[in-house]
Amino acid sequence: MRNKTRLFRSVAFPALGALLLSSCGGGGGGGSTPTPTPTPTPTPTPTGGLYTPPAAEALSSTDVERVLAQAIAEAQARNSPSVIAVTDRVGNVLGVFRMNGARATATTAPAPNGVSIDAQNVTFPAEGGAIAKAVTGAYLSSGGNAFSTRTASQIVQEHFPPAPTTVGLESGPLFGVQFSQLPCSDLSSRFGAGGSAALIGPKRSPLGLAADPGGLPLYKNGVLVGGIGVMGDGVYGSDSNILDVDNDPEEFIALAGTRGFEAPSTIVADRIAVDGTTLRFSDATFAGLMTSGGASFTSLNGVAGNLVAVIGYANAAITAGATYGTEASGIRASTAAEFSNRDAFVLTDGSGTNRYPIRAGTDGASISTPLTQAEARAVLEEAFTVMSRARAQIRRPLDSRAQVTISIVDTHGAPLGIVRSPDAPIFGTDVSLQKARTAAFFSNAQAGAELSANASADIRQFVTATRSFLANPAALTGTIAFPDRANGNLSRPYFPDGEVGRPHGPLSRPIAQFNPFSTGLQSALIIGNVGAHLGFVSGASVTDTPQRCTTLPDVAPGQNRLQNGIQIFPGSVPIYRGTTLVGAIGVSGDGIDQDDMISFLGAHNGGARVGGIGNAPMAMRSDNVVVTLADNKKVRLRYISCPFAPFLDTQQQNVCEGL
Structure with a gap:
C-alpha cells in the first residue's frame, strides 16, 4: 500500500x-x-535529419x-x-x-x-x-x-x-x-x-x-x-x-x-x-x-x-x-551558426537569443588554460553524434534513437553550451546541468574547502565523513576525478x-x-x-x-559552482587538460548507462578531435578508490558504465573500454 x-x-x-x-x-x-x-564516432552531420521534431x-x-x-x-x-x-x-x-x-x-x-x-x-x-x-x-x-x-x-x-x-x-x-x-x-x-x-x-x-x-x-x-x-x-x-x-x-x-x-x-x-x-x-x-x-x-x-x-x-x-519548439516556448531548433548539427535544439530567451551559446571558459582566474570555445564545441558536437547513434532505453518503439540534453561547464560551474535533441524530455535540461556542475565541483581542488566553510554544521560534516569513509584525508581536494556515478555510490x-x-x-x-x-x-x-x-x-x-x-562562496560576482544544486545519479564526467581539471560534461534524458556513455565518449572524441583535452587520466579516476568495510570486504567505486552494444549503426561492443 x-x-x-x-x-x-x-x-x-x-x-x-x-x-x-x-x-x-x-x-x-x-x-x-x-x-x-572504440571506433571513433563519425564527424557530426551538418544536415541533420535523424530526428523528427x-x-x-x-x-x-x-x-x-x-x-x-x-x-x-x-x-x-x-x-x-x-x-x-x-x-x-x-x-x-x-x-x-x-x-x-x-x-x-x-x-x-x-x-x-x-x-x-x-x-x-x-x-x-x-x-x-x-x-x-x-x-x-x-x-x-x-x-x-x-x-x-x-x-x-x-x-x-x-x-x-x-x-x-x-x-x-x-x-x-x-x-x-x-x-x-x-x-x-x-x-x-x-x-x-x-x-x-x-x-x-x-x-x-x-x-x-x-x-x-x-x-x-x-x-x-x-x-x-x-x-x-x-x-x-x-x-x-x-x-x-x-x-x-x-x-x-x-x-x-x-x-x-x-x-x-x-x-x-x-x-x-x-x-x-x-x-x-x-x-x-x-x-x-x-x-x-x-x-x-x-x-x-x-x-x-x-x-x-x-x-x-x-x-x-x-x-x-x-x-x-x-x-x-517555437521561440515563444523557450526551446527551439538551433541555427547553423549556433550548432553544426541541424537536429539540435537550444534554449532561447523568446527574442531569438540563445541563452547558452557555446563559449570559452570563464575561469581564467583559477586555471592557467581554460577550455576554448573550439574545445567546448568539439565536446558538445561529438557527444551529440554519440547520442544520435545510440539506441534508446526508455523510448518506444524499440530501436529508437536516444534523445537527451547535453551541458558543458567550466570549473566555476558556468555553462559553456547546452544543446538537446528535438524530443528529449524537459527534465533532462536542468538535470544535465546539475550533473555537469556536480562532476566539476567534486573533482575540484576547492570542493572540500568550500563545503567546510559553510555556515551549516550539517553540510560541513559531509566532508569529514567522506574523508573518513574513504580513509583519505586528501579526498575532495582535486586528487580524485569524480563523475556522477561515483558521487552516486557515496550518496546511497x-x-x-x-x-x-x-x-x-x-x-x-x-x-x-x-x-x-x-x-x-x-x-x-x-x-x-x-x-x-x-x-x-x-x-x-x-x-x-x-x-x-546553495550557499557556497562565490567564485565570480553573483555566481557559485552549484547554482542549481547537485545531482546523484549517473551521466557526467569531468574534463581534463593533462592532470588539470578544466570542466565537465553532463547528459540526461535516457537510460543512465546511455547518459554515461554519451558524456564519456563525448569528452574522449571531442578531445581527440581538437587535441589537448579529454577524460581524466586513468590514475585519477574514482574507480581506483577501494573502500574497506567493517567486515574487511573491499568495494571499488565506479567511474562510468556503458551499454554493452549500444549503437544502431554498428554491432560494436564494449565501446568505452580502454579509454
Missing part, C-alpha cells in the same frame, strides 16, 4: 516555519570500470477548461475536493482550480525515525503540490515515453523496484532526480517575467519533481503538450510497494482530466522496462472512473470552486499553452548500494532517517532555498529564493 499516513495539520504551515528557520544551511558499488578501443501542438484555453472540468467532476463524484493544476510541456502553469472544501495544505513524509530534517514533514500550500505533480508528468515524458508521478516514485527510492520483497536490490535508476527543477535553479525561468518572456520555459517547480501519484502527462493528437496534477488528501509522499494496486482518488481524478488528452498506449511506462523491471504508469484505470466526461467548466467555475492565483506561478485565470543509504545492513554512504543520510525528501548532502545544500520559496508561495514572506541554489 502507498505510504499515506495522515499528516495534515489544522495549524497552517507549522513545519514551514521550522524550515524557514533552518534556511541558513544552505550505481552499483562493485567492480572496476572495463578498460579496450514533435508536431506543433499546444493546449488551447478551451482544452485547459476541458481538462479541469473533467477532473473537477470526477473529484465531485468521489467526494474528494482537490486542488487541480494544468501545465504545458515547458512548465507554464495554465490554470489552478481550488475546489470548495479542498485542504489548504499538504505535508511531506516524515523521517522513519521521527527526526525529520531537510524537506521531511514539511507543510506547504496544496497548490504547490498540484503544480509539482503536473510539471513532473510533463517533464518526464516525451513523444517516445509517457511517465507519471507514480513512475517517478518507482525510480527514486532506496530499492528498485520499491517493495517489501526487493530489499537488497540497488536504488532506483533516477535516485535523486526529485531534487531537480528546483525553485532556486538558475536555469529555470520564472512566472511574471512580463512581455514576450511570460511563457518562456523551462519553468521551475515549487518542490522539484514529485513522486506522489496524481500527476500525469497530457497529449494532444499524440503529441505531448503538458501535464495535470492533483493534490487532495493532504499527504505528499510516495508509493513504497508497487506490488499491490492502489485505489488513489488523486490518480483517478488526474486520469479523468486526461480524457481526450491521454497518453498513447504504446508509450506509457507500463510498456517500458529498465533492468528487466517494467515501469508503472497509473494504478487508476478509465474503467474505474465514476464519470463519463463531458463536464462543462462554465457550469463548475464559481460553483464547485474557483480558479486561484499562486504566488510565483499563476494568475487566477486560464492561459493557453506555448507550442513546444546503503554502501554498497542496496545491501541492507551495510553503512550509508558518506554523502547520504542513515537509512533510519532517509526518505526521498532527505537524501543527504544533496538535500542539505538546498533546503534553505526551498524553505524560503515555500514561505514566498504561502504569502508568509515577501522574498523569494534567488536564482542560485
Whole structure:
C-alpha cells in the first residue's frame, strides 16, 4: 500500500516555519570500470535529419477548461475536493482550480525515525503540490515515453523496484532526480517575467519533481503538450510497494482530466522496462472512473470552486499553452551558426537569443588554460553524434534513437553550451546541468574547502565523513576525478548500494532517517532555498529564493559552482587538460548507462578531435578508490558504465573500454 499516513495539520504551515528557520544551511558499488578501443564516432552531420521534431501542438484555453472540468467532476463524484493544476510541456502553469472544501495544505513524509530534517514533514500550500505533480508528468515524458508521478516514485527510492520483497536490490535508476527543477535553479525561468518572456520555459517547480501519484502527462493528437496534477488528501509522499494496486482518488481524478488528452498506449511506462523491471504508469484505470466526461467548466467555475492565483506561478485565470519548439516556448531548433548539427535544439530567451551559446571558459582566474570555445564545441558536437547513434532505453518503439540534453561547464560551474535533441524530455535540461556542475565541483581542488566553510554544521560534516569513509584525508581536494556515478555510490543509504545492513554512504543520510525528501548532502545544500520559496508561495514572506541554489562562496560576482544544486545519479564526467581539471560534461534524458556513455565518449572524441583535452587520466579516476568495510570486504567505486552494444549503426561492443 502507498505510504499515506495522515499528516495534515489544522495549524497552517507549522513545519514551514521550522524550515524557514533552518534556511541558513544552505550505481552499483562493485567492480572496476572495463578498460579496450572504440571506433571513433563519425564527424557530426551538418544536415541533420535523424530526428523528427514533435508536431506543433499546444493546449488551447478551451482544452485547459476541458481538462479541469473533467477532473473537477470526477473529484465531485468521489467526494474528494482537490486542488487541480494544468501545465504545458515547458512548465507554464495554465490554470489552478481550488475546489470548495479542498485542504489548504499538504505535508511531506516524515523521517522513519521521527527526526525529520531537510524537506521531511514539511507543510506547504496544496497548490504547490498540484503544480509539482503536473510539471513532473510533463517533464518526464516525451513523444517516445509517457511517465507519471507514480513512475517517478518507482525510480527514486532506496530499492528498485520499491517493495517489501526487493530489499537488497540497488536504488532506483533516477535516485535523486526529485531534487531537480528546483525553485532556486538558475536555469529555470520564472512566472511574471512580463512581455514576450511570460511563457518562456523551462519553468521551475515549487518542490522539484514529485513522486506522489496524481500527476500525469497530457497529449494532444499524440503529441505531448503538458501535464495535470492533483493534490487532495493532504499527504505528499510516495508509493513504497508497487506490488499491490492502489485505489488513489488523486490518480483517478488526474486520469479523468486526461480524457481526450491521454497518453498513447504504446508509450506509457507500463510498456517500458529498465533492468528487466517494467515501469508503472497509473494504478487508476478509465474503467474505474465514476464519470463519463463531458463536464462543462462554465457550469463548475464559481460553483464547485474557483480558479486561484499562486504566488510565483499563476494568475487566477486560464492561459493557453506555448507550442513546444517555437521561440515563444523557450526551446527551439538551433541555427547553423549556433550548432553544426541541424537536429539540435537550444534554449532561447523568446527574442531569438540563445541563452547558452557555446563559449570559452570563464575561469581564467583559477586555471592557467581554460577550455576554448573550439574545445567546448568539439565536446558538445561529438557527444551529440554519440547520442544520435545510440539506441534508446526508455523510448518506444524499440530501436529508437536516444534523445537527451547535453551541458558543458567550466570549473566555476558556468555553462559553456547546452544543446538537446528535438524530443528529449524537459527534465533532462536542468538535470544535465546539475550533473555537469556536480562532476566539476567534486573533482575540484576547492570542493572540500568550500563545503567546510559553510555556515551549516550539517553540510560541513559531509566532508569529514567522506574523508573518513574513504580513509583519505586528501579526498575532495582535486586528487580524485569524480563523475556522477561515483558521487552516486557515496550518496546511497546503503554502501554498497542496496545491501541492507551495510553503512550509508558518506554523502547520504542513515537509512533510519532517509526518505526521498532527505537524501543527504544533496538535500542539505538546498533546503534553505526551498524553505524560503515555500514561505514566498504561502504569502508568509515577501522574498523569494534567488536564482542560485546553495550557499557556497562565490567564485565570480553573483555566481557559485552549484547554482542549481547537485545531482546523484549517473551521466557526467569531468574534463581534463593533462592532470588539470578544466570542466565537465553532463547528459540526461535516457537510460543512465546511455547518459554515461554519451558524456564519456563525448569528452574522449571531442578531445581527440581538437587535441589537448579529454577524460581524466586513468590514475585519477574514482574507480581506483577501494573502500574497506567493517567486515574487511573491499568495494571499488565506479567511474562510468556503458551499454554493452549500444549503437544502431554498428554491432560494436564494449565501446568505452580502454579509454
